[in-house]
Amino acid sequence: MSPLLFEGNLLLSLLLFTMGILGVVWKRNAIAVFLSVELMLNAANLAIVSFAHAHGLMSGGILALFIMTVAAAEAGVGLAIFIALFRAKQNIHVDEVDLMRG
Amino acid sequence: MFDLFYYLIFALTVLGAGLVLFTRDTVKSAMALILVMVCLAVNFLMMQNEFVALIQIIIYAGAIMVVFLFVVMLLNLREREQAPWYLRDARFWGGALALAFFLLAAFGVKTFAAAQIAGGHPIVHEPSDVTSIATSLVTFWVLPFLLTSVILLVAVIGAVAMARRQDEDGNEITIDTE
Numbered sequence: 001m002s003p004l005l006f007e008g009n010l011l012l013s014l015l016l017f018t019m020g021i022l023g024v025v026w027k028r029n030a031i032a033v034f035l036s037v038e039l040m041l042n043a044a045n046l047a048i049v050s051f052a053h054a055h056g057l058m059s060g061g062i063l064a065l066f067i068m069t070v071a072a073a074e075a076g077v078g079l080a081i082f083i084a085l086f087r088a089k090q091n092i093h094v095d096e097v098d099l100m101r102g
Numbered sequence: 103m104f105d106l107f108y109y110l111i112f113a114l115t116v117l118g119a120g121l122v123l124f125t126r127d128t129v130k131s132a133m134a135l136i137l138v139m140v141c142l143a144v145n146f147l148m149m150q151n152e153f154v155a156l157i158q159i160i161i162y163a164g165a166i167m168v169v170f171l172f173v174v175m176l177l178n179l180r181e182r183e184q185a186p187w188y189l190r191d192a193r194f195w196g197g198a199l200a201l202a203f204f205l206l207a208a209f210g211v212k213t214f215a216a217a218q219i220a221g222g223h224p225i226v227h228e229p230s231d232v233t234s235i236a237t238s239l240v241t242f243w244v245l246p247f248l249l250t251s252v253i254l255l256v257a258v259i260g261a262v263a264m265a266r267r268q269d270e271d272g273n274e275i276t277i278d279t280e
Contacts, residue, residue, distance in 0.1 A: 005108065005148065010211045012112055012145075016138070018204040019119040025196030028189065031128050031174060035135050038166070039122055042142055045154075053149040058230040061154045062243050068161045069250040073257030075166045079173040080261035086177050087267070095189060 009050040016043035030082050030092040034075070041071050108148065115141040128174050132167055139163045153235045 016039055023036025045064045052060020082092050089096065118141060121134035139162045146155035228234070239247050 080265035
């Protein structure tokens with residue numbers, strides 16, 4: 001395990017995660033927000049696999065598989081919500097969905 | 103050679119993430135995300151983790167992104183009006199907080215993570231090829247593995263229940279095929 005790969009991957013994971021946060025905060029289209037969430041999930045996966053690889057463990061790959069399963073379930077349900085939302089409002093701008101705002 | 107290739111993949115990943123962030127067209131954004139995922143798969147391969155690289159391509163770039171593109175196509179969104187004024191403030195403070203997070207976490211990575219690897223836990227060398235991961239998945243990890251099928255089933259039922267078309271009384275509208 002070269003130190004370049006480990007520290008570089010942690011930095012890359014951090015960069016991707018921050019860009020995902022920025023996407024979630026800046027984007028107005030709900031699908032674009034969701035794409036940014038996927039970016040953050042990918043960053044988390046990268047960090048997990050690099051840590052596991054640095055320790056010589058294989059369970060990182062198994063954890064990554066579970067994360068991907070949850071991401072797939074989340075994408076299916078989330079996109080179904082967007083379709084229902086689009087039917088009700090004719091757009092999916094995140095700032096216009098404030099029914100449950102406290 | 104290895105280092106050069108690593109930096110190339112690193113730059114390509116960041117470029118793809120930047121495109122996801124700064125492209126207004128959702129389809130192009132999704133394509134840029136596919137670029138990021140393929141680059142990450144190459145990165146996983148460089149860590150000798152073929153299993154994760156393969157499922158990254160097959161599940162993420164193959165399955166999940168197709169669902170995204172399908173919904174983008176189905177909704178056919180057009181960005182018409184400018185974002186309202188109150189979003190400007192939210193964007194500024196959100197960006198500032200994200201920057202603060204980045205600096206804090208970069209400090210944490212630089213300070214603790216490297217030290218932990220250098221002198222912390224003993225490093226074992228488990229094989230991470232597809233066969234050993236598959237064996238471990240149906241022996242030690244069998245209960246979580248089976249629970250993922252429950253998650254997927256619930257997600258499928260929930261997605262179908264939410265996205266189906268209803269009239270005002272909540273009755274299902276069936277498509278007339280005649």
